[in-house]
Amino acid sequence: MMPVLYDYWRSSASYRVRIALGLKHVAYERVAVDLTQGEHRSAAFLARNPQGLLPALDIGTVVLTQSLAIIDYLDAIHKAPPMVPADPVARAAVLAQALVIAADLHPIDNLRVLNRLTSQFGADQAAREAWYVHWMVEGLAALEAMTADVPGPFLGGDMPNLADVCLVPQLYNARRFSVSLDAFPRLLAADTAASNVAEIAAAHPDRVKPQA
Incomplete structure (x- = not known):
């Protein structure tokens, strides 16, 4: 399945993951979660991420959380361009x-x-x-x-x-x-x-x- 990114447009952590997905040329579906309306505290979202934080990336088999962990996953699966040096x-x-x-x-x-x-x-x-x-x-x-x-x-x-x-x-x-x-x-x-x-x-x- 195409990855699904749960994010908020002004969230810094979400912004990081959008950048990484773009640099890696990974197609994804985006689902907006409105922080100002408390949607991140809903039961449905907490079932995806118990922290109630953004972003979350649903890759089908699991929902990944924490922006740097998500980017590390993307870097492992999609090698180019690398996010960190090999040395x-x-x-x-x-x-x-x-x-x-x-x-x-x-x-x-x-x-x-x-x-x-x-x-x-x-x-x-x-x-x-x-x-x-x-x-x-x-x-x-x-x-x-x-x-x-x-x-x-x-x-x-x-x-x-x-x-x-x-x-x-x-x-x-x-x-x-x-x-x-x-x-x-x-x-x-x-x-x-x-x-x-x-x-x-x-x-x-x-x-x-x-x-x-």
Whole structure:
């Protein structure tokens, strides 16, 4: 069967998987799950992913969850283009770059965390934005330093890799919150290069958002 991707158009993790599917030229069906309406907490969706998080990829025999796990599966099944290098040291470096975003930065700036700041601690919109900007800038500064000497237009050098797949959605979100990115020229260069790749551009939230 054709894989079925359950996603939300503005979800960073979903955006990563859309990029990877596009780069791998994998045809798939997309089913939108509206986070703002709580559809991810429905019994039907929780049966697919008990975490109630997006994305989820139904491959027929099993439903895969967690964006980097899904991308790792895609990389194992569809070899080209590779998301990580074959060399063990280079592979570890790329994974570290990707995890700065996927494991350290994104989780604490996620919508459910921002909502909890309000519901449990009374944070207003200004406080939510200050929280978001603080962690975003700290994480991007670390990634900028880690990739400053990486040659090529992409973080992956001559072609996008897993680090680029994670970077593009994160910078999209940073711009939504009006985070200044001037201090991150290497990351901006990689993001600009990625925006000119047709498969990456096709995954952009504006290309998949619900029609009004």
